[in-house]
Amino acid sequence: MSVAAKTVSDVIHSHLGVLTRAERQLAESLLDNYPVSGLGSITTIAENAGVSTPTVVRMVQKLGYKGYPDFQQHLHQEVEATISNPIAKHDRWAQNAPGTHILNRFADAIMGNLRQTLTDLDTATFDNVAALLSDRKRTLYFVGGRITGALAEYFFTHMQVIRPNTALLSSNSSSWPQYVLNMNPGDLLIIFDIRRYEQEMASLATAARKRGAEIIVFTDQWGSPAAKLARHAFRVQIEAPSAWDSSVVTLFIVEALIEAVQNSTWDETKERMKTLEGLFEQTRLFRKPG
């Protein structure tokens, strides 16, 4: 049953080492555009891979299948599994029935946003930002607007556990000047500014820059004015079938950054988290003696 449990892709990968040249060539052809490339007849896939049909037979038998039909049947099952998930299923509904349930329309939009955002996003930018956030000498200031304030808070709450020197600016701008006053060169100001850009964000960014702070902006595809002042900007797709913009993808990037930072300084973070657990425990005991 070892074959049945794993995906065909897994099986191919685990056998890559024992494949011959022509077989590897075939394997790569199959994995490229997997699993659709394996849908046709043995003749077709042999031609696509530029090998002979006996090579195909030999390889699938080497992989543990009884023959090509057996191999293909496994592939069909995988295609079915892939295609029968709710999201893929939705894509098919969507073509035929535009008015499906809102959950599906949302899922569709979010997938598109995520894909587009990841396509546009340079991993180097991500890595650079993660490195900046990991630098404990830099104090982190988080700020968001009316809607995005919750994202800033979410990011802040995690970073506060992971590292020292973090601050959350209220979304009310009246308290900002005092924070700016304390900023030192190299500090980071992380701004969330999604459309209906708040003019004050750009002012804040300018003030922070004057104090020598670096600026990181999370904005939408059109770009906050604050993004022009930023060292790094994340342009996130935010469109949803809704009167509101979607923050799901922004949160996605925030979570990925949290993990990247945590990972790069795991030893220190681990200690901090342990200490924090202890403090929580104490608070609890303090509140409820007995």
Added chain:
Amino acid sequence: MSVAAKTVSDVIHSHLGVLTRAERQLAESLLDNYPVSGLGSITTIAENAGVSTPTVVRMVQKLGYKGYPDFQQHLHQEVEATISNPIAKHDRWAQNAPGTHILNRFADAIMGNLRQTLTDLDTATFDNVAALLSDRKRTLYFVGGRITGALAEYFFTHMQVIRPNTALLSSNSSSWPQYVLNMNPGDLLIIFDIRRYEQEMASLATAARKRGAEIIVFTDQWGSPAAKLARHAFRVQIEAPSAWDSSVVTLFIVEALIEAVQNSTWDETKERMKTLEGLFEQTRLFRKPG
């Protein structure tokens, strides 16, 4: 090339009228679990549909295809189109390259979470919750824990714009009793409680129930203790390749609910949003005269 432009499904539907009994039987078998059911050989699909192979050939020719292989090739193209959507494509990256960039690993996990959550989620539950949230006679109380507080805030901020009678409980439990005191029968308490369940959430839920409030819980796949007291619970998959749990899918559901509520009372909401814009404008002018 009218055949090439349309999907096989469309072609079948448009021909349903001119199909004979056995052919219709076959067509229904194909449309059921489409397009995967058409992946096998003509023999297989004939057997599945309970008709003879000549019937299959006659039907596909009636549909305008040259023969079964031609028909199947079109189907393969459709499967490819469906399966090559961003999500499925990403799944394949992730499988093929286990050690890829954290963004990709995260995207993979989120896709899985979303898929699983949508599979488990009953749309009736969603619709019921949306209806409860739309009922303006019920006051909404939002509460979250240390991490999930930001989600509660996000939800609250939107609902506050959309409808009256909303309140956000601080994540600090000391202020909760006064809110409970004001709860009336039919009011809704929306709780976010993800693992490291906070004991106080269950206490809060119990107290709210005694006051006649209905409870809606957002929790993880293991289930908060508060979920037992809830009228409706959303069990969200929260696993991420991280030391932290992911809130992305929870946010997804929240956003979908926001849209559902907004949609069900659009006329009233529109007025509120206009008024709100006006108020913002006034505040701005007030702050910066000139």
Added chain:
DNA sequence: ACTGTCATGAAAAGAAATTTTCAGAGCGAG
């Protein structure tokens, strides 16, 4: 250079799948 081993594909053999043929069944019209 010789030999043995292995990989590879051409081609033949074998096995399925696909299409065609055709006879019987069902059914409505006269």
Added chain:
DNA sequence: CTCGCTCTGAAAATTTCTTTTCATGACAGT
């Protein structure tokens, strides 16, 4: 009831696919 029509699947014919066989060539070790 009979005729004519269509629908249907069994079975034959055909085509295609799959597997096996085998000759060739590459290459490492002697």
